[in-house]
Every structure is written in C-alpha cells, then in structure tokens.
Amino acid sequence: MSEFFSMGGYGAYVWSSVGLSLLVMGYNLLIPYWRHQRLLQSWRQQQQEEARLHESG
C-alpha cells in the first residue's frame, strides 16, 4: 500500500498534481452551486417580506 502511495519515489509529484486538479474542479463546482442557491434564497426572502408588508399594511 505504501508502495502505491510512494509512486516509485514520485509520490509527491503525482499526488500533488492529482490533488490540485481535484481541488480546482471542486472549487468550480461548489462556488457556482452555492451562488445559485444563495441567489434564489435571497429572492424568496425578499418575496416573503414583501408579502408580509402587504398583509400588515
């Protein structure tokens, strides 16, 4: 197992390039996902507040 992770002495190079690639891809999935959810949530709250103001006013 440790032989597999050492990658014949190139472990640091192989795993850092794989890790960095996964990190960049993960970032490019999570950030746009959160942005979409946050935007819709904020619009929903806005809509609800407007409705509440309408009822009380």
Place this chain on the structure above:
Amino acid sequence: MHPVLKWFYQWAVPHFVYPRIQTGLPWVALLASSLLVIGLVWGLVFAPADYQQGDAFRIIYVHVPAAWLSMLVYMAMTMMAISVLVWRIQVAELALIASAPIGAAFTLMALFTGAIWGKPMWGAWWVWDARLTSELILLFIYLGIFALYHAIEDKRQAAKAASLMTLVGVVNIPIIHYSVIWWNTLHQPPSLSKLDTPSIHPDMLWPLLITLLAFKLMYLWMLMLRLRTELLLRYPQSAWVQAIVQAMVQAQIQPTKDKSKDNAR
C-alpha cells in the same frame, strides 16, 4: 421550419434552457464523477508504469485532459462568440461568459500539473519554451475576456466586446497545438493527435481516453452550474423567474403547515 432547425433554435430561449439544466444536472454530475473516478483509479493504480518515466508519467491522467480542455473550452467559446455577433443570441452571451472562468481553471490546472511534471523530468518547474508560453498566454486571454465583460456596464455591449476578444484570441489555439512541432521545445510531442497510430500503449491509452471524456463532462457540469445563475441574473423580472421564486415561497409555506399539523396530533 425544419424540425431539426426548430429543435436547435429552442436552445436560444432562456425559459427553455433553465428547466433543462435543472433536470440534466444530476445525470451529468453522476456520469462525470463516475467516469472521473474510473479513469483516475485505472490510470493511477492499474495502468503499467512507463519504462522511462516510471510512475511519474501518471501525471498524464490529469495534465493531458486539463490541457485538452483548456483549448476545447476556447473552441466552444469561439462558437458562442460567433452566435453572439451574428445572431445576437443572449443565451450564447451568458454561456460565453460562464465558460471563461472554467477555461481559465483548466488552463491553470494544465500549467500547474505541467510544472509539477517538469520538475522531476526536466529538472525545472518552468521553461520559457513555445508550448508553455503560449499556454500561459491562453490563461491571460481567458482572464482578459472575463475582465472586459465585467468592466462594461451595459451587458449586451459587454458581451459583444467579449465575443470580439474571443475571436481575436483564437489565433493562439493553433499556436499552442502546433508549438511542439513548429519549434524545438522541451515539451514532448502529442501522444494522442493520431488515434489510428497512437504513440502510447493501449493499457495506458484507455484510462487517458476515459479521463478525457470525464473532463469534458466536468466542463458541461460546471457550465450548467454557472449558466443557470447567469440566466436568473439576466432576466430577474421575467415571468418564468418570478414563477420559480413563487414556487419556492409556496414550498416554504407547505412544509411548515404540515409540521404544525403533526404537532397538533
């Protein structure tokens, strides 16, 4: 109208595109991530080591797909830019500007993994040779397109300017591709450009083709995620966006009502 043409035109309609992104997302996500896992495990665990480079060659399974995608995303953006400039398709404007950061990410990935591969093989993280320099220029072009779009207030004008810049920058793509042939570079020649007689063993080639397909689907996934937000922001007052927000408000009311019923019981 011809049915094929009609099918094609639908993708220029925002309220046609958005719900299809929503339904398509889980499938693209599933396919992209499973292919990525299969390709990487195959390449990192089961593919044989290279007779010259040993296990260091395994960086190929992230480096080559990233480098391919850095150019493929640009070619996709070129098609979008033409759609913007010729037919004024707004969905294409949004897809173009959603693609720019993704292309930059893949370019950055190609540069990083290339540097990490270069250190043990060439003895240097970076050399100013034709392949590496033209790839670095690609990164600046992506960032330039993104910055230009966000610097212009009127978003229709901004998209037009970004499209023009995309078309100008496309000259860099053949330079990157042929740099290893035109100039004497340290970078090795392509392993994949001739699929009938590839200069790579099938046991190493298969996982590479799978990660390549996986990276293409990753681009589609990232594009869908960014495009849907761009669509909402471009048409905030439209009936279809209002309907989505209304549905969310309703969904918020419904579960709380049900919960209060449960409590009463």
